[in-house]
Structures are given as C-alpha cells and as structure tokens.
Amino acid sequence: MEAKANELGMDILKSTAAQHLLVEDGTVVGVQAEASGTILHVRAKAVILATGSAGANSDLLARYTVRTPEKVRYTGAPGIEGDGIRMATEAGMGECFRLMMPSIGLTVEPLAPFSSQLAVAGAMEPTNLWFNQRGERFANEGLSQAYTFPNNCVESQVRAYSVFDQESFDRLVNEGCLVGWAMYIFAGTKLSDLSDELQRELDSNNPGVCKADTIDELASFFDVDAATLKGTIDEYNGYASSGNDAEFHKDPAFLVPVGTAPFYGFRIKQNCINMYGGIHVNPNNEVINEDGVVIPGLYAVGSECGGYQGETYGLALPGSCQGVSLGTGRVAGTNAAARAQA
Template sequence: MSKVNLLGRRNFIKGLGAAGAVMAAPAMATSVSAKGVKWDETVEIAIIGSGFAGLAAGIEAARQGCKSVTIFEKMPVFGGNSAINGGLFAAPQTPMQKEQGVEDSVERMVNDQLKAGRGIADEALLRHVASHAMEALQMTIDAGAEFHPYLQQLGGHSVPRTYQTTVSCGAGITQPLLHECRKVGVNMVSRTKFNGFILDDAGKVVGVRLNKGYYFEDEDAGVEKEINVRATRGVIMATGGFAQNVDLRMAQDPTLTAEVGCTNAKGATGEGMFEMFRLGAIPVHMAHIQSGPWASPDEGGFGYVSNYSIFNFPHSIAVNRMTGKRFMNEIADRKTRADAELACRDAEGNPLPPIMITSYEHAKQHPNCKKVLKYGVGWKFDSLEDLAKHFDVPLKPLKEQVEEYNGYVKSGNDEQFGKNMGKAKGKYLKAPFTVVRLWPKVHYCQGGVQINTKAEVKDSFTGKRIEGLYAAGEVAGGMHGVSRLGSCSIPDCMVMGMTAARSIMGA
C-alpha cells in the first residue's frame, strides 16, 4: 500500500517448550529520594521502553516542541515485543473501509471491545483510543509503514477494520517509527536497564536510575555503570507486559507454567510495572492473561502459523481430531477460542491440538503460507482421506462436516456456531487442503498499572495521579478487561503513547 494521507511438532512438547528456558522474576528495582543525588544527565522527557508506545511518545513529544527526549531500552535492539507482533492495526472509519463499503464507527469498535471485555473493560480508555486510532495510523503511514491493500476481520470484530503491514509483523511499524524518532531528534539509547525512580520531597517523579551497558543475555558480559537521569517534564513508562515472567504469571494463573509457550520477546518481564506498584500505582486486572488461539505447538514463539491462522480463520474450519467436527466459532474473541481449544483432549485427557483446515486456493493468498509448508509447521493434502489418515481423524464425520460447512458458505448463515460468514462468501472448502495444528500460547497481559485518559498513573492511596509519571501500552492495565480483541494493541500503545506526550507538553 502506498503512502497516503488517511486523515482527509514438529513435536507438541518441543513446541510448548519454547518458554522452558525463560528467566525467573527479575531483580527488584528501588526508588530513591532526589536529595543529594548527582545528576549524570538531564532531559525534558525520559521514556522507558522502545516499542509502539515509547516510539509514538517520542515522536509526538518532539512534534509538540520538546527539545530533549530520550528513549531508554534495556535490550540490545530497539522495538521490544512490538517488533515481533503481528503488525495488525484496527481503526474505525478508515479510507479502506469506505472504499470497500464497510460501515463502521468509534461506537461500534468500542462495543465490540466491551463485549470481549465481559463487563470489566474501561470504556473511557477504549473510547479514547478508538477516537484517536486514525491519528496513530496516520503517524505510521507518515513514517513510511506500508500495509496490505485489504482489510481483515479478526475474531470478535463485527466488521473488517484491521490493516496489516506488508511484512506481516510489527517491525513494519517499529522500524519506520524508529527512523522517524531519529529524524525528529529523539535520542535512542539501548542496553540501558531501568533501576528505579527518583522522587522529590513531595513524592513527584523527577528522574530515573538506570544501568548503562546492561546485557540481558549475560549480566556479567557488560561493564555496567549506574547513572541518574533527571527528567524535568516527566517520565513515560512504556515497558510492556510480563508474559515472560513465569513466576509472576503463575501467581495469577498456576496453569501458566514454563511448559506453556509464549509469543513474547524475552525482555517482557515486568520490572517497570513492579516499581510503579511500589510507588503506589493501582494494580488492575493482573489475573487476566490472554492466550493466542491462533498459535501452533509445532514452532516456537509467535512463529509463521499465527499470522497465517489469523488471515485464514474467517474462511476455514477448526476441527476436533477426536470427533471430526467443528467445536467453535473460528472468529469468536480470543478467550472463547482459546478455552475451546484447550478443551480438545484425547481419551486419557491429554492435550490433542485441533486442526484448522483451509482450501489451499485461499490459504496461499497469505504470504506466510509458503513458509508454513516449507518449514513443516503446516501440511498440504490432495484429499480429505489423506488428511484424515495423517491426523487420525474419523473420516465420515469429517466429510459430513465439510459438506455442512460449505452449505453455510452458500447460505451465508453458520447454523452451528453463528460465525459471521461475510469474509467466507464464495470460499468453499475443497481440495487441495492446507492444515495447521492449533494450541494457545501466552500472548498478552491485560493487567498492569491503572491510568486515566491522560495516560497519568493513578495513586492507590489518593486516587489522584502520581506527579511526573505516565504509562502507555501493555504495562498499563484495565483497558481491555477479560479479553483483548486482536489488532487493538497497536492503536492502544500508540494512542496512549501520543497521549502521554501531549499530557506532559500541555497539548
């Protein structure tokens, strides 16, 4: 998509074991008084974390007139977990929707998210993000991000509203934003670990303690130096979630052991969030940890199958291998599908990953299809007989299911699970078929510190904001409730990052 102005197993255990080497809980940081502190550096705004939220905050701060903003990243490369996400961006009332005759609105997007949030999502935050999603999308386009010339309808969304980068991952956004940050004068520093806040006598955050020369991979490898950075306007925490902190996630859900796969970058460990809690930030929705129902047990991390599945779910069927029948609405919200997949077990109660069946004719339209087949994390079959034999699926009910589903494609009405068949129109299941196995992986933490629509961190003791402290992205909790809809994290991160910058600059 060209630059436009939008505003006018391989083995089951091997697959799951990708998180087995994950680090335990990180060492706790500590905050100190500014009294007697020797400042090594002074900036107007210090941003901790270089994912979508941090990069958007940096760009917006510069645009709002900030003369000195630095983004500090603890890992050796910039982009954080954002760089390896699916590159999916939901926004309402976009030009592509209008071109394709899709009726959408801020209200409709918010209602879809509230439904997925099961009564505990923060409507004010959702509405704020949906209302400014186009601005954030425009920021990516202006920076040079490119998107496929089609919209996707992800699970839980009532209409197609999702853009995806042409490289089908978040790097298609983080790299252009990183380039834009440098272009507008944002200072970027990697291998710098957040150690804690520095507070004045009134408890206002006036700076941060950092370790320069930090090596996440081997803490003994670098020559670390602790520095004190003064932030005269404020600090923005954009440190992401804690999905790779096995101890913390197990404290919320004991089933999320190290044997459960994870799609996140290894640095998603939550120490920035911990320190905000120490200051008195309100913990919210910590137990709501989302698993991605599009993941595969046959590859590590996010892999190739995830984006392939997300694209193909609307015109595919998910089948329980014990029964040969569908067991869910393939585009329901993530929690509904993940729970349904986890219920797929063999006669002894062991996990039996279900399969997703797609016509190769339609599957090959996604660029990941070739890689899925090339690397053996997906299979191609010339007949249902071959497919059923390979996966030990009862053939007769499978054939009946495919015939029944094709009837739904023809009628436009899914009588089994109420799936929206708009994206399946004319896409019948027929040979040859491609198949992938499905099994959820820990993907997103709905929990974190509570913020308001100004991205200010709220104090659990006073109910007011913690002076000088702002948060954006996955480190902030409560927005999405029980289940976040796919493609809503990028607008969340970017809009709240931009909002934090505007709040600090008084815009």
C-alpha cells in the same frame, strides 16, 4: 520529536535500562538505570513511566489476565517485560493492576501472522475447519475475521487446531487467501511462500504443524481421537455440500470440504501483540496507590496505564492503543512539566 529534543538540549540515553525508581519520603526523585554495566542515578522532579506494559512477560500474563500462556503466542516487540509496573509497585503503588491482553487474530506457533503466510493460512483462513483436543468443532471458523473474538474461543479449549486439504492449499497459492491479516497480508494475496514456509516448519519438527496423508495420521500427530475427528470432518463436509452449517451457522461461502489428501493441520494459538494496563493512574496520569493516593513525582503513560479499555480490545475504534499512548503522553508531559517548574 528527536530533533526537537536535541534543539532543547535534552539528553537521550539509548541502550540504557531503567532498573528502579529513586524514592525519598514517598516521593519519586529520580531513576536508577544501567548502561553497559555502568549504574546511573538520574535525579528528576518528575519521572514518567512509558515501558509499554508487559506483553513479553508470560508470568504476568498468567497472574493478571484471563489468558493461559501456553495458549498464547507473543508476537510483539521484545523487551516489554513489565519493568514500569515493577518499578511502580516498588515505589508504593501496591499490586499490579489487572492486565488486558488485546490479542488480535490467531497464529501458528512460533509464527507471526503479519509476516508469515503459513500462519495466515493455518490460523486465519475462514474456510479451515477448527477442532479441539476431543476432535470436535468448537466455533464458527469465520470468526477469525473478527480478530479479537476468536481468541476467546481458543482460550476456552484445552487445545485448538485447524485443518485444510490439498485443494485449499492449491487455492491459497494460485487464487489467494480470502482474509489475510489486515494491512500486512492483504485479502486476495497469492500465498506463494506457503510451500517453503511449510517445509521449513516440517524440517524443524514443529510439533504444531503437520502434513498427513490420512486423517488417522493427522489425529495421531496431535494426539486426538481419530474416530471422533473423522466423524467431525464427515459432518462438516456434509454441511459444505448442503450449504448449511447446522452446528455453528458459518457463512456458506466459507464452507469448504476437507477431503483431498494430503491434509495440513496446525495447532492454533491466540496472537498477542501487546498487553495493556498494570499501573493505576488518575486523570492527570499521576500514578496512584490502591487507595487512590498519588505517589508524588511519578507519572505513567501508554499501554501500561490501565483503565481505558475493558477485557476485550476495541478494534472498532482504530488507534485505541496508539491513540491512548499519544493522549496520555501529552497529559503526563504537561503535568510533569508543571510540577518541575513549580
């Protein structure tokens, strides 16, 4: 694309942040941008917003999604702060459209599960036992493999944790993880960095990571009632020996007891890689206000134009974010070009 843009004599301004839209009589006529302290006014017959929604903006997450920022770890690209949404609002769109957070999998703060073996071991391995702030199990831990669903389980708890024991730790290192994280850490990968990663988090006093010699110690670290947690673990170990999870019906293959000290505990959070939505558009990808009226000269594409998905990210349809970005980019580009040439 860059080669083609150069061939066509297009200027690409890198490290230049769009700040505001230039609006005259309700029509968008350009952009105000800033580069190294210099303010630029770029006039245009059409402006296309493509700033990627608002994944890194926890205020918008709190206001416009059903998620709680404290239960979410954003592990996507930095700088995706909702600038396009703000600019569209300033230009007359009205309030931000409802946002969707397509959280994928779980993680251990502050780690990203596609690059951290500790995050994969602590948050994604289906053999772990999950417990909440009361020290009780709250879901079938095998759901971790469903990527988009376990987030709802974590969101519905005040706090969520996972635990595994030394035997599981050794299995993860010597035999490999059962699930991994998609194509980033393949299922079956031997987690040879686990010890080093764990030590780094313990050394930095990460309040979400604990290595404990007893369940009492683990419960105290996470401020959970020890007697309840011990009861939960005893019950779960019973399910593991009978091969029958009477509470949540986890696959018996994932019913692994928590019995051999030391124990490894983790605060688990929803893994957010981006957000989706915020700007109202029509099928031409023109930005519309709350009454459906087009803001002339303004288009939006990619993650920040909402309405393509509901509240749960449709992982069954691969490319449901990038595909929308490509498709809407083409639609908006075609229409913006036609407007510019009219």
